[in-house]
Amino acid sequence: MSRKLPLDTLISLATTRTDDAARRLGVLQTAHTSTHQRLTMLLEYRQGYYDQLQLLMDSGMPSAQWSNYQRFLQTLDRAIEQQRAIANHSTSQLDGGRVDWQQQRRKLNSFDTLAERAATQLRLAQGKQEQRESDERSGRAFAQRGSRSFG
Structure with a gap:
């Protein structure tokens, strides 16, 4: 007969919260990577565009074309800074997600440890009870044999 431990509800809740935190962490990791x-793509694109500008400047280029390149590079720089801010925010969110998952995991481990201790105590108490009952049966059987031999 299986007896439900009082911690089972807490363990179930902690398991659900840990699983939810792990799922959120996965979403955050995907967003972080993306x-x-x-950001890497923008940086590489900017570098390629800058290298192209350098080649054109070496061979001579009209000032209007140079101005267009400069404006485009400035636009790329703004996009890079925005993406860098997004990436930094993503890193912060990922770090927070890791901390949340670790906290949930620690709670679950604590409840598991408490449940294991309670189960061990229950088994010990049941073992002692069974031993007492066995001792009592042996004592009664011995007493019955002793009374038959004198009777």
Whole structure:
């Protein structure tokens, strides 16, 4: 007969919260990876565009074309700074998600430990009870044999 421990409800709730935190952490990790990939892509695109500008400048280029390149590079720089801010925010959220998951996991581990201790105590108490009952049966059987031999 399985007896439900009082901690079972807490363990179930902690398991659900830990699983939810793990799912949120996965979403945050995906977002973090995506934002950093976009930042890397923008940086590489800017570098390529800058390298192209350098080649054109070496061979001579009209000032209007140079101005267009400069404006475009400034636009790219603003986009890079915005993406860098998004990536930094994503990193902060990911760090927070890790902390949340770790806290939930620690709570679950604590409840599991308490449940294991309670189960061990229950088994010990049941073992002692069974031993007492066995001792009593043996004592009664011995007493009955002793009374038959004198009777």
